[in-house]
Every structure is written in structure tokens, then in C-alpha cells.
Amino acid sequence: MTENQPSMAGATRTQSRQLMDGWWKDLTDADAAGRPVANVFVMGSIAEILRVFDLPMSFPEVAALQTAVRGRSMDFLLAAEDYGYSPDICGYVKVDAGLHITGRNHPQGKLPKPAIVVATNMCNTYIKWAEIWERMYECPVFVLDLPGWRGSGFEYGLDGATFESDRRYVEGQLRELITVCEEVTGLEFDIDKLREIMLEVNRMSGLYQEIIALNENRPAPFNAVTEGINYMGIANAFRGSPEGNLFMETALAELRERVALGQGAIAEEKFRLMLVGTACYSNFRDFNRLFEQWGGSFVASEYMSYAGGGIDRGIQYDVSRPLESLAEQILVTAQPSMSGIFHSHDWLAQQFERFSVDGICFHGVKSCRTTSTGLPDTREWLFKNMDIPGLFIQSDLVDSRLWAEAQLKNRVDAFFESLESRRALAGR
Amino acid sequence: MADEELGDIFEECRALAEDHDFPAARRWLEENPGGKVIGHFQVYFPEEIIHAAGALPIKVSGGSSGLQIRSADARIAAFVCSILRSSLEMKMAGHLDFLSMFVTHPICDAARHCGGVWARNFDDISSQILYYPHNPTSAYALQYLTDEYRRMVSAVEEITGTKVTDEALAASIEVFNENRRLLRDLYRIKRETPWLVTTVEAYSLTRAAGLMPREDHNDLMRRALPLIVARDAKPQDRVRVVFEGGFCEQPAFDMLAVIQDACYIVDDDLMIGLRWITEDVVAGDDPLTALAKAYVESSSYSPVQRDERKPKETMFLERVRGANAEAAIVGAAKMCEPGLEEQVGYSRALDDEGIPHLIMEFEEKMTGFEQVRMEVETFAESLLFEFA
Ligand code: SF4
Ligand code: SF4
Numbered sequence: 013m014t015e016n017q018p019s020m021a022g023a024t025r026t027q028s029r030q031l032m033d034g035w036w037k038d039l040t041d042a043d044a045a046g047r048p049v050a051n052v053f054v055m056g057s058i059a060e061i062l063r064v065f066d067l068p069m070s071f072p073e074v075a076a077l078q079t080a081v082r083g084r085s086m087d088f089l090l091a092a093e094d095y096g097y098s099p100d101i102c103g104y105v106k107v108d109a110g111l112h113i114t115g116r117n118h119p120q121g122k123l124p125k126p127a128i129v130v131a132t133n134m135c136n137t138y139i140k141w142a143e144i145w146e147r148m149y150e151c152p153v154f155v156l157d158l159p160g161w162r163g164s165g166f167e168y169g170l171d172g173a174t175f176e177s178d179r180r181y182v183e184g185q186l187r188e189l190i191t192v193c194e195e196v197t198g199l200e201f202d203i204d205k206l207r208e209i210m211l212e213v214n215r216m217s218g219l220y221q222e223i224i225a226l227n228e229n230r231p232a233p234f235n236a237v238t239e240g241i242n243y244m245g246i247a248n249a250f251r252g253s254p255e256g257n258l259f260m261e262t263a264l265a266e267l268r269e270r271v272a273l274g275q276g277a278i279a280e281e282k283f284r285l286m287l288v289g290t291a292c293y294s295n296f297r298d299f300n301r302l303f304e305q306w307g308g309s310f311v312a313s314e315y316m317s318y319a320g321g322g323i324d325r326g327i328q329y330d331v332s333r334p335l336e337s338l339a340e341q342i343l344v345t346a347q348p349s350m351s352g353i354f355h356s357h358d359w360l361a362q363q364f365e366r367f368s369v370d371g372i373c374f375h376g377v378k379s380c381r382t383t384s385t386g387l388p389d390t391r392e393w394l395f396k397n398m399d400i401p402g403l404f405i406q407s408d409l410v411d412s413r414l415w416a417e418a419q420l421k422n423r424v425d426a427f428f429e430s431l432e433s434r435r436a437l438a439g440r
Numbered sequence: 441m442a443d444e445e446l447g448d449i450f451e452e453c454r455a456l457a458e459d460h461d462f463p464a465a466r467r468w469l470e471e472n473p474g475g476k477v478i479g480h481f482q483v484y485f486p487e488e489i490i491h492a493a494g495a496l497p498i499k500v501s502g503g504s505s506g507l508q509i510r511s512a513d514a515r516i517a518a519f520v521c522s523i524l525r526s527s528l529e530m531k532m533a534g535h536l537d538f539l540s541m542f543v544t545h546p547i548c549d550a551a552r553h554c555g556g557v558w559a560r561n562f563d564d565i566s567s568q569i570l571y572y573p574h575n576p577t578s579a580y581a582l583q584y585l586t587d588e589y590r591r592m593v594s595a596v597e598e599i600t601g602t603k604v605t606d607e608a609l610a611a612s613i614e615v616f617n618e619n620r621r622l623l624r625d626l627y628r629i630k631r632e633t634p635w636l637v638t639t640v641e642a643y644s645l646t647r648a649a650g651l652m653p654r655e656d657h658n659d660l661m662r663r664a665l666p667l668i669v670a671r672d673a674k675p676q677d678r679v680r681v682v683f684e685g686g687f688c689e690q691p692a693f694d695m696l697a698v699i700q701d702a703c704y705i706v707d708d709d710l711m712i713g714l715r716w717i718t719e720d721v722v723a724g725d726d727p728l729t730a731l732a733k734a735y736v737e738s739s740s741y742s743p744v745q746r747d748e749r750k751p752k753e754t755m756f757l758e759r760v761r762g763a764n765a766e767a768a769i770v771g772a773a774k775m776c777e778p779g780l781e782e783q784v785g786y787s788r789a790l791d792d793e794g795i796p797h798l799i800m801e802f803e804e805k806m807t808g809f810e811q812v813r814m815e816v817e818t819f820a821e822s823l824l825f826e827f828a
Pocket of ligand 1: 073102105137138379380549
């Protein structure tokens with residue numbers, strides 16, 4: 013590398029494309045060979061256990077998102093609406109239902125039939141979604157029920173008795189899931205394999221945390237929305253695998269290089285932003301342009317936290333007691349990820365400080381009541397109580413009919429103008 | 441004379457349901473100075489726990505078209521059902537200023553935000569969340585739910601300052617067992633002799649249960665049921681339908697009135713939480729576990745509760761057949777993710793069984809019903825013609 017010349021540029025993207033192509037090839041091959049596949053969700057996939065049984069994991073949310081980024085989601089949304097699904101339900105569910113109704117031909121490969129579905133309640137819609145496949149394919153559906161936060165203060169930390177009750181419930185369910193997996197695959201559970209996978213997850217969690225932390229730098233080296241989604245996708249699809257960790261190492265190296273070179277995610281970082289909610293994937297470029305044209309860089313994204321089912325919170329499995337530790341870590345990491353969506357104000361205030369954020373964009377999407385319902389209230393609370401400026405806009409994840417560019421642009425422009433005035437006032 | 445008495449009862453109940461100021465709860469507080477009222481959101485809550493602490497449980501289940509939403513819209517995203525907004529509005533506007541505690545349940549993605557929104561906005565009350573098992577067939581679910589109930593007991597004890605003893609809980613279970621028995625009787629009358637009680641009447645009577653002391657409701661039911669049975673009404677040539685979709689947000693009274701003009705609604709899931717437990721709970725030595733067990737083992741169904749032993753289409757078809765209905769109206773509240781998703785499953789199952797049905801969306805705040813009238817009348821006429 014010559015001085016100031018990046019040697020890693022593009023390495024992450026190349027590797028991520030290779031991994032995702034390989035992932036789709038595995039799913040397509042498994043479908044062709046009639047091998048069992050597990051349908052799982054990004055929040056709480058329990059890859060740790062499914063990998064022990066060599067079950068390829070199909071993530072319908074990732075698949076739906078990919079159709080949107082490729083401009084194909086409307087085909088499947090309309091197929092599902094023709095079938096009877098309402099325009100007012102989650103678009104991911106509809107894209108997936110549309111794919112299944114029309115022969116499972118995804119632009120990137122064959123979407124397999126599930127042999128087993130594992131759904132957590134981190135989003136309640138996961139359960140309704142799982143029931144759609146249950147009807148279509150009569151496959152077993154295992155709901156891993158995760159208790160959430162209690163009390164009205166929402167400071168994380170359960171009292172001893174509640175934690176113990178939750179731990180017992182989660183561990184018991186994990187043991188029951190193992191039995192179902194044995195039945196579906198005909199394989200015996202191998203606890204040593206679980207240990208190896210858990211060690212990989214420990215490593216991945218650490219690497220993922222390091223990646224996120226790099227955006228504390230100014231300028232922030234990566235766009236937490238456009239690039240963050242990539243890190244998240246791999247963290248889900250390759251959780252617990254050496255390839256996944258190799259990817260994280262590459263990403264980390266590339267980002268460290270950017271930091272060393274003073275290279276930011278966008279040409280000139282004028283405003284540091286945080287996204288709460290998800291982006292609009294059917295109009296992904298347009299969405300980002302609205303912010304980038306003001307020099308707004310997404311240095312943090314709540315999505316990079318909850319969509320990993322706790323991976324950002326520093327998973328530390330104790331492999332000398334694998335199942336017990338798996339249950340405990342789920343409670344220590346996945347539970348705050350889940351409940352944090354509903355009671356996010358304290359966490360957001362911390363992230364605001366940590367990443368030196370200038371303003372938060374709260375993007376409510378019609379598809380997702382899980383992430384969107386309380387956003388206006390959270391925005392209001394943060395502004396009133398902590399003087400944190402926030403913008404609330406609405407569109408969708410995958411449904412381009414809900415993208416009203418002119419209206420959105422007005423709101424976004426007005427927000428940046430207010431951030432500029434704030435800055436001017438503060439500089440006086 | 442009897443008709444007049446019955447008419448008064450129905451009127452009183454409907455007025456109670458449509459009054460956003462919860463007059464019966466306020467009356468109770470006047471009569472019980474220092475008493476505590478605890479609100480809980482849809483669908484089901486083990487009200488016995490609150491009752492056993494000497495407090496009054498009331499159901500917070502949204503408002504009617506008369507409620508002006510002034511502040512709640514600014515707190516909740518646009519594409520969310522009405523019941524969440526109106527329930528929040530009632531608290532923001534002071535209609536629920538007498539509550540000491542509010543409990544929500546993570547029944548759906550939208551309702552899960554209630555805990556946070558209420559906690560952020562109201563520091564005068566405790567906003568609690570009660571978790572039910574989404575995996576009730578797990579061997580560990582019963583213990584988990586019992587622990588949750590125990591936690592709820594502590595929260596209620598803290599608010600009321602009264603210890604919930606096993607004896608008190610067993611006595612409360614008896615009160616609620618009786619109430620559920622009486623409601624089952626009312627529904628039996630609806631199924632067997634729907635000409636004796638209209639849907640609006642039966643619904644008013646049912647809904648009042650969650651709005652007044654349950655002993656008073658038991659008295660009301662004990663008076664009303666014999667009067668209903670003694671009514672001198674003749675069966676008419678109407679289509680017998682089941683109405684499904686009222687498990688959480690409630691359709692307006694006037695919408696039910698429009699449907700009943702054309703059909704007999706012989707069964708429904710309106711305010712199903714009040715009838716959630718389907719058999720008497722035997723308190724035994726451990727009444728709290730008995731309550732939890734009833735939830736897991738002897739309960740109804742709804743789109744927001746998963747239980748693989750009770751596939752929802754199977755349960756729904758049983759309801760249709762059990763009521764000897766010829767057809768169904770499959771409703772869903774606007775913007776209700778689980779309700780709208782279930783609608784597709786129900787509709788397909790009815791298609792498979794060749795049972796005619798009408799799909800409809802509603803909102804608690806609806807005021808114009810001409811479209812509904814037209815749809816229901818056309819549907820009912822087509823059926824009468826078909827069955828003629
Ligand atoms: S509601 Fe939101 S979290 Fe749930 S499946 Fe849809 S997009 Fe995902
Ligand atoms: S009406 Fe539907 S979406 Fe609204 S709170 Fe009830 S279950 Fe949730």
C-alpha cells in the first residue's frame with residue numbers, strides 16, 4: 013500500500029457478495045435435493061442450535077428486502093394482495109407469501125420450502141408469518157418464547173426471581189427445540205459441535221461490536237444504513253460460522269484503514285445522524301440521497317442492534333455449560349434488544365452521546381408496527397426531556413406505493429435547516 | 441313490565457359502554473374511598489388477582505365514535521389501529537384519571553408499545569406488562585405463567601397495600617366463575633334461540649362485565665337471563681351467521697345493529713377476553729396455579745394467541761358448526777396486523793368447507809354504515825335465495 017492509498021477498498025463488498033451468492037446457492041441446492049431447510053427470522057434465529065443439525069437457514073426478511081432493493085418487491089406484494097392479503101399488513105410477510113404463491117422463484121435463487129420454522133416473539137408478526145407456512149406446508153413451527161422487560165421504569169435488569177423464571181423457561185424451550193430438530197433431521201444432537209458454534213458467535217459478537225465502535229470516529233467510516241445492512245445480513249446468515257467471522261475481520265480491516273486515511277462514509281460529513289426504525293428498501297437510494305445531499309451521514313442505526321437479536325451487545329457464552337449459558341445470554345442480550353424497541357428512549361439517548369449525533373431520523377414504516385408504533389412518542393420524549401432533535405417521517409420497507417418523495421424531501425430539508433440554525437445558535 | 445325491566449338493563453349496559461368516563465368505576469370509588477382501580481388492556485387478564493386485593497379491575501378497550509382524538513395521534517404512528525389511540529386518548533384527556541395501574545400485554549406488535557408509551561407519558565400510575573406464553577405447549581409454560589401471575593400479585597399488592605391470600609383468590613375465582621357461567625348461558629341462548637336477544641343487547645350485557653364490579657354484573661345477569669328466556673318473540677326467516685374479528689378492537693354498536701337487521705348473529709368473538717376461560721376454574725390448594733392452568737388448558741382462541749393444539753381455523757369452524765350457522769362474517773379492525781392476517785386463513789378455511797362468508801373491515805370510530813348495510817343485505821339475500 014502506498015501512503016494514503018487504500019488497499020482494502022471494496023474487499024468487504026466483494027466478500028459479502030460471494031457469501032450471499034453462496035448462501036442462495038445452498039438454499040437452491042437444498043431445495044433441489046429435498047434436504048430440510050429451516051425458516052428463521054433475524055431477531056432470534058437460534059442459529060447456534062440449527063447449525064448443529066446442519067440445517068440451512070432461510071431468512072425470509074432478508075429475501076424480501078433483497079427483492080425490494082432489486083426493484084422486484086411489487087410483483088410479489090401484488091400477488092399476495094390478489095390472494096387476499098390486506099394492503100395494511102407487513103410488506104415482508106406479503107413479499108414472502110407472494111413468492112410462495114407464485115412458485116418460490118426469488119431473483120437470487122430458489123426459495124426453499126421449510127421443513128421446520130423457528131420463530132421467536134421478538135416480533136409478534138413472526139408468529140403469524142410462521143402460521144402461513146404451517147398452513148401451506150404443514151411443517152412444524154417452534155415458537156421460542158422470550159420474556160421481555162417488566163415494570164414501568166424499563167431500566168434493564170430483572171430481579172433475581174424473574175430472571176430465574178425466565179431462564180428456566182428459555183432453557184426448557186431450547187431443550188424442546190433440540191428434540192424437534194432431531195426429529196426433523198434424523199440427526200442426534202452433538203453438544204461439542206454446539207460449543208464450537210458458540211465460540212464462533214462469541215468471536216463474531218466481539219468483531220461486530222468493534223465495527224460499530226469505529227463509527228465513533230469523525231468522520232464515521234461507514235454508513236450505518238447502507239453498509240450496516242450488509243454487516244447485519246452476514247451476521248444473521250453466517251452467525252456461528254468461520255466464514256462469517258472472516259467477513260467481519262475483512263470489514264473491520266477495511267474500516268480501520270478508512271479511519272487511518274480519514275475517509276468517511278460520505279464525501280463531506282456535515283451532520284452525524286442516527287436512524288431509528290428501518291430504511292425504505294424499495295427506494296433505498298432515494299432514501300439515502302435525501303440525507304446525503306445535506307452532508308448527513310448515518311453514523312448509527314438502531315437496526316444494527318435489534319436485527320441481530322443481541323449480537324451487538326457482547327455475547328459471551330460459557331461453553332462449559334452450553335445450554336444454560338445460551339439461555340442466559342439470550343436473556344442478557346436478545347431480551348434487551350427486543351424490549352429496547354418498545355422502550356428505546358434511554359438507549360437512544362446513550363447512543364446519541366456515544367456517536368456524537370446531531371439529530372435522529374425516526375422513520376416509521378407502515379409494514380412494521382414492531383419498530384414504528386411508538387416512534388412519534390419517543391421522538392417527543394427525547395426532545396422534551398433531553399433536547400435531542402428528531403425528525404419523524406413515514407413510508408414503507410418494500411412498498412414503493414408509499415414513497416412520497418416530495419413530501420419526504422420537504423420534511424427532511426426542514427429538519428436539516430433546523431439543525432443548521434441550532435448549530436448557528438450554539439456557535440454564537 | 442318484564443320487557444321494560446329488560447330494556448332498562450340493556451340500556452344501562454350500553455350507556456356504560458359508551459360513556460368514556462367510566463361512571464360505574466367512579467361510583468365504586470365514591471363508595472370505597474381509598475379503593476384502587478386497575479385497568480387492563482385487551483384481550484384477557486386474570487381479573488381475579490385484582491379482585492382478591494379488594495381493588496376494581498376494569499377493561500380498557502378503546503372508545504366509541506364519540507371520543508375526539510386530540511393528543512394521542514401525535515404519540516402513535518399513523519398506520520396503527522384505533523383502539524390503541526383511543527385508549528391512550530382516554531388517559532391523556534382525563535377520562536381514566538382514576539386508574540392506579542394499567543397493565544398491557546404483548547398481544548401484537550402495536551400493543552407492545554403501549555407499555556413504553558404509557559410509562560413515558562404518565563408518571564402518576566404504574567404501567568405494567570404481563571406476559572403470556574406464546575409457546576403454551578412447552579412443558580415449562582405453565583410454571584412461567586404462574587410466575588408471571590405471582591409477579592402481578594406483588595405489583596397489585598404494592599398498589600393496594602392488601603395481601604392477596606389464597607382464600608381471597610379462591611373466593612374471587614368463584615365470583616368470576618359465576619360470571620363466566622352466566623355469559624356462557626347468554627351465548628347458549630344466542631345460539632339456540634337468537635330471536636330472543638339481539639346482538640346489540642347481548643353485546644351490551646357482555647361488555648358491561650368489564651366496566652363494573654363483577655358482583656353487580658352477576659346480579660344484572662341473574663335478573664336479565666330469565667327475562668330474556670321468557671320473552672315472547674317468534675323466530676324469523678333470517679340467515680344464521682357467526683361474526684368473527686371482535687377479539688380486540690370492537691366494532692361500533694351501530695354496525696352490529698346494521699348486521700342484526702339482516703342476520704341472526706348466533707355466535708361471535710366480541711370481547712372474547714371476558715369469556716376466555718371456557719370452564720369453571722377449580723381453585724384447589726393453589727388458586728394461582730389453577731388460574732394459570734386455565735389459561736393454558738381451558739381457554740378460547742384468537743389471532744393473537746398461538747397454541748398449536750388449537751389451530752385457529754379449526755377452532756373457528758367449530759364455532760361456526762357449534763352454532764349451527766349457515767355463514768360467517770369475517771371482520772378485522774382496520775390496521776390490525778394479526779386480525780387481517782387471520783382473515784385470510786379463515787376465509788380459505790371457509791372456502792374449503794363451502795361455507796359462504798363476507799369479509800369486512802371495521803373501525804371502532806366508524807359512523808357511516810350505509811356501505812356495511814348494503815353489503816350485509818346483499819350477502820344475506822343471496823343466502824336466503826340460495827337456501828330457499
Ligand atoms: S412487522 Fe417488522 S419486524 Fe415484524 S416481520 Fe414485519 S418488518 Fe419484520
Ligand atoms: S386491534 Fe389488532 S393491532 Fe390493534 S391492539 Fe388489538 S390486536 Fe393489536
